[in-house]
Amino acid sequence: MYLDPSDYMDRLFYLGSYDRILLQMIRDRVRKGDLCVDVGAQKGYVALQLSKQVGKSGLVMAFEPDSRARKHLDANLARNKAANTTVFPFALGTAEGTTTFHLSSQLGWSTRFPNALAKPTLCKRIQVPIRPLAHIFEDNRFRMSLPKLSFVKIDCEGSEAEVLQGMAGILRNASPAIWIEVNPGSLEAAGKSVESILMPLRDLGYVGHRPKAKCINGKQCVHLEAVSGYRPVDKGVFDLLCLRSDGPQDKCSQDRLLKNS
Secondary structure: OOOOOOOOOHHHHHHHOOOHHHHHHHHHHHHOEOOOOOOOOOOHHHHHHHHHHHOOOEEEEEEOOOHHHHHHHHHHHHOOOOOOOEEOEEEEOOOOOEEEEEEEOOOOOOOOOOOOHHHHHEEEEEEEEEOOHHHHOHHHHHHOOOEEEEEEEEEOOOOOHHHOOHHHHOOOOOOOOEEEOHHHHHHHHHHHHHHHHHHHHHHHOEEEEEEEEEOOOOOEEEEEEEEHHHHHOOOOOEEEEEEEEEOOOOOOOOOOOOOOO
């Protein structure tokens, strides 16, 4: 990747220490020929990991409405010859149209719903197109790949509940693992809650898990702890891995060795 040493996130990318548990779950669950979705692709760190896993026969759909981040995303995909990755320059939500999008001086913090931490970093307000993910699959190229949808990553600073609502039709016909970065402050700014994410997924047969690293016999492993609800103590940003309760549970019922990136 093209990286900026002065950017904190880029330094984590370079060191391979950014969200190692997420990368492990991608390695565990994504196979050659699969379809994967990256909502909030930023500079492409996760999209590139997905691209590598699905191989030439697979497909990655990367969504990034911030044109500044998308410039880096396009460059990094080109540098890695990731022809299996399609970039979409708009936000995802519940309906077709346009929406107000707040640009932050910190790439990755741009959002429709700025929280208290993001507000001091805002530098511009723009209009961007918005679409439901289900409408994207009306394109035959993606509809044919829907049965192979294995992994969805959502990190969109407060829009997560709307993204999930806009893909409900997809989740009635596919059972991907869904990784969500949950930011309670951003959800509150959007007039949503953590329960706004958990409840509709439960209705579709999903169970949320809190992935955590723990040491077992001297080795770092990933432990998935099923959650039945939102605990008020969870005020900070945290991750959820949501899995279909009637799907393969082998990856949930045992601790997974956390490999080096």
